[in-house]
Amino acid sequence: MDHTLALHPAAMQGQRVRRVLFAILAGGGAHTLLCWITLQLDFFRGGDAVFYPLFAIIWGGHLLFLTFMLLGLNRRLSEPAMIFPLMVWSTTGLLVTALVVDQARLCVMMIFFAVVQLGVLQASLRQFVVLALYCVLSYAVILGVVGVYWPEVVDLRGEWMQWGLFSVMVAAVTLLASEISAIRSLLGKRNQQLAEVVERIHEMAVKDELTGFYRRRHAMELLAKACGQASRGAFSLAVAYVDLDHFKRINDQYGHSCGDSVLVRFSEVVRRHLGGQDFAARLGGEEFMLVLPVSDRDEAVNLLEGILLGMRSQRYDEAPGLVVTVSAGLAMLDAHESPASVVRRADQALYRSKESGRDRLTVDESQ
Numbered sequence: 001m002d003h004t005l006a007l008h009p010a011a012m013q014g015q016r017v018r019r020v021l022f023a024i025l026a027g028g029g030a031h032t033l034l035c036w037i038t039l040q041l042d043f044f045r046g047g048d049a050v051f052y053p054l055f056a057i058i059w060g061g062h063l064l065f066l067t068f069m070l071l072g073l074n075r076r077l078s079e080p081a082m083i084f085p086l087m088v089w090s091t092t093g094l095l096v097t098a099l100v101v102d103q104a105r106l107c108v109m110m111i112f113f114a115v116v117q118l119g120v121l122q123a124s125l126r127q128f129v130v131l132a133l134y135c136v137l138s139y140a141v142i143l144g145v146v147g148v149y150w151p152e153v154v155d156l157r158g159e160w161m162q163w164g165l166f167s168v169m170v171a172a173v174t175l176l177a178s179e180i181s182a183i184r185s186l187l188g189k190r191n192q193q194l195a196e197v198v199e200r201i202h203e204m205a206v207k208d209e210l211t212g213f214y215r216r217r218h219a220m221e222l223l224a225k226a227c228g229q230a231s232r233g234a235f236s237l238a239v240a241y242v243d244l245d246h247f248k249r250i251n252d253q254y255g256h257s258c259g260d261s262v263l264v265r266f267s268e269v270v271r272r273h274l275g276g277q278d279f280a281a282r283l284g285g286e287e288f289m290l291v292l293p294v295s296d297r298d299e300a301v302n303l304l305e306g307i308l309l310g311m312r313s314q315r316y317d318e319a320p321g322l323v324v325t326v327s328a329g330l331a332m333l334d335a336h337e338s339p340a341s342v343v344r345r346a347d348q349a350l351y352r353s354k355e356s357g358r359d360r361l362t363v364d365e366s367q
């Protein structure tokens with residue numbers, strides 16, 4: 001189960017594609033419309049011969065971005081949102097057209113603020129600064145080029161004043177973006193901390209603190225799932241009940257903390273014997289359930305005998321001479337048998353182990 005607060009990867013990809021699509025349609029659309037109006041008013045230097053090839057390239061780039069995302073190729077990138085490259089591409093489009101629309105240059109460059117808005121919650125401060133410098137400096141180069149090649153069509157003094165105003169606005173927006181970027185990183189950290197707390201609470205809810213084994217309720221849910229898989233033929237399922245022998249005496253004789261150490265030692269012995277698919281649960285004080293997907297009954301018997309032997313051979317610093325044994329009952333899940341039934345048979349087998357002298361494994365053969 002995923003306990004993080006993040007979106008599902010498919011939902012996140014859908015959100016990215018929608019965001020890029022909206023940015024391209026809104027930003028690219030506004031840019032194209034504005035330049036088309038200048039074309040109709042004969043302000044677009046070069047006319048149709050420049051306008052159509054230029055916008056074919058700009059829109060070709062936009063479509064490439066979209067196709068790349070729709071194919072899911074962006075998922076392999078370190079920044080799958082691709083906001084920064086898209087902002088650079090859109091800004092380049094603005095700058096190129098700013099070279100040829102003399103009467104509406106500042107209007108075209110103002111669309112840059114819509115481009116920046118696209119990255120407000122995504123791009124880093126460093127990316128904002130790089131983009132702002134790229135835009136402002138390139139705008140200055142464009143004015144220089146226009147001043148050299150077409151000095152007669154522009155009022156250069158007025159153009160440089162507009163450039164100065166634009167640069168101040170870009171600096172202000174970059175400052176604002178830095179604030180937002182700081183808030184974003186703080187929120188990201190908080191989200192991460194929250195996800196960790198949720199994870200810890202979940203662990204505490206489903207796992208026993210002392211042994212690290214699942215608690216009864218969660219274990220029964222997992223057992224029901226395992227029974228379902230076993231009934232569909234995925235594997236044979238062994239369910240074992242295991243109980244420490246005369247545990248009360250250990251507590252009485254050596255103290256409660258020694259009893260706790262014995263429980264921890266038992267969990268370590270069990271863990272050494274469990275495979276990746278197996279799981280253990282602490283059902284009560286010193287009673288445990290093991291759920292073992294196995295290939296056959298003998299595999300389960302060997303595993304449990306190993307646990308019994310392993311526990312018998314443990315020695316305890318705080319109680320020299322103490323030998324702790326365990327009793328176990330094993331039942332193999334029968335075809336179409338319910339979880340409750342196999343649990344009952346394992347418990348009855350454990351009872352028989354206790355009755356017949358403890359420190360042994362009894363296998364239920366009743367089915």
Ligand SMILES: Nc1nc2c(ncn2[C@@H]2O[C@H](COP(=O)(O)OP(=O)(O)OP(=O)(O)O)[C@@H](O)[C@H]2O)c(=O)[nH]1
Nearest residue numbers: 243244245246247248249251256257259260285286
């Ligand atoms: N140290 C410690 N003792 C616990 C814990 N939980 C339960 N117990 C003790 O475990 C003991 C269980 O005693 P009984 O149910 O009589 O079982 P037993 O002495 O093992 O006897 P048999 O199972 O018949 O061999 C009780 O004394 C509980 O107080 C725990 O977390 N730590």
